[in-house]
Amino acid sequence: MKLLTSGILLLTFSLIVNGYNILGIFPHPGKSHFDVFEPLMKELTKRGHQVTVISHFPQKRPLPRYEDVSLRNTAPIRMDVFDMNGFKLSRFEQYYDVINLMNVGQSSCENGLSSQPLKDFLSSDRKFDLIITEFFSNECFLGFVYRFKAPFIGISSCLLFNWHNDLIGNPSNPSYIPNNFLPLSDKLTFLERVENTILGIVQNTFVRIFMDNLNSKVALEVFRNDLPPLRNIAINASLVLVNSHFSLNLPRPLVPAVIEVGGLHIGEAKKLPQVIIIETNNKIFFV
Incomplete structure (x- = not known):
């Protein structure tokens, strides 16, 4: 009995010491997205796990138990100071945002x-x-x-899109849950509910017919021909972490597999500098 107990303890400690081998896949070339995922991967290394990260943003300095598979220079990096006037889209133009996402993807x-x-x-x-x-x-x-035959967790740097909720069976009732692409609250009028419903149907149909097929076509060229439909892989996510929180984003029902982790990337608060420089209208102010 003592021998069995010792063996179990030894096995447990060996697992704790060795940690797990984790692959992180973050192929979107947006720096704001990676800024959400990077702290999670670094924290995993601090807890003894070995991580391999596929991204456009490799570490500038090598980190223990952190390995980069760099996609740098394979796509234009989306990291700049944006003119907010460029985001003032008309109601009609907002319907085409999903096409922009498809092209980027x-x-x-x-x-x-x-x-x-x-x-x-x-x-x-x-x-x-x-x-x-x-x-x-x-x-x-x-x-x-599919290639590595490992369980996987999905993670999103923003609210889940309508088609992702559909994938994982997360409730997305258009009568009170506004679509991400519309400037609506949870207090919807009848016409807003109609618009919300129609847009959700259009988006899901578009994603199934065009986006899914384009993604599958590229994937089949790289992975084996017996690659199952990507949708069938996605629905088997063990967990989905979402960078949202009901205090900032509207409260809504979530299935147990969807976990809100809003602020996951925010580190410990730092003291403000003694001098703060504010630049506005080509003038510099010292506070």
């Missing part, structure tokens, strides 16, 4: 999966205990879940 898929670092990575005999991958508009990278 297709570009990420084609350029990323054809890059030499990913080709070398795919040809390796690596094994992973867990995969964490972004849910956005580049589901072609779900082929890695």
Whole structure:
């Protein structure tokens, strides 16, 4: 009995010491997205896990237990100071945002999966205990879940899109849950509910007919022909982490597999500097 107990304790401690081998897949070239995911991956290394991260933003300095598979220079990086006037879209123009997302996703898929670092990575005999991958508009990278046969967690840097809720069976009742692409509250008029419903149907149909097919086409060229439909892979997510919180985003029902982790990327508060420089209208003020 003592021998059995000692053996169990030894096995437990060995698992704790060795940690898990985790693959993070973040192929979207937006720095704001990666800023949400990077602290999570770094924290996993601090807790003893080995992480491999596919992204456009490799570490500038090597970190213990952190390995980069760089997609740098495979797509234009979306990191700049934006003119907010450019975001003032008309109601009609907002319906086409999903097309922009599809184009960005297709570009990420084609350029990323054809890059030499990913080709070398795919040809390796690596094994992973867990995969964490972004849910956005580049589901072609779900082929890695099939390739490495590991359980996976989805993560989103923003509110889940309508079609992602549909994928994982999360309630998205258009009578009181506004679509991300519309400037609506949860106090909807009858006409707003009609518009909310129609847009959701249009988006889900568009994603199924166009976005899913484009993602699948690219994925099939890289992974084996017996790759199952990407939608079938996505619905098997063990968990979905979402950068949202009911105190900022409207409260809504969530299935147990969807966990709000709003502020996951926010570190410890730092003291303000003694001098704050504010630049506005070409004038500099010292506070």
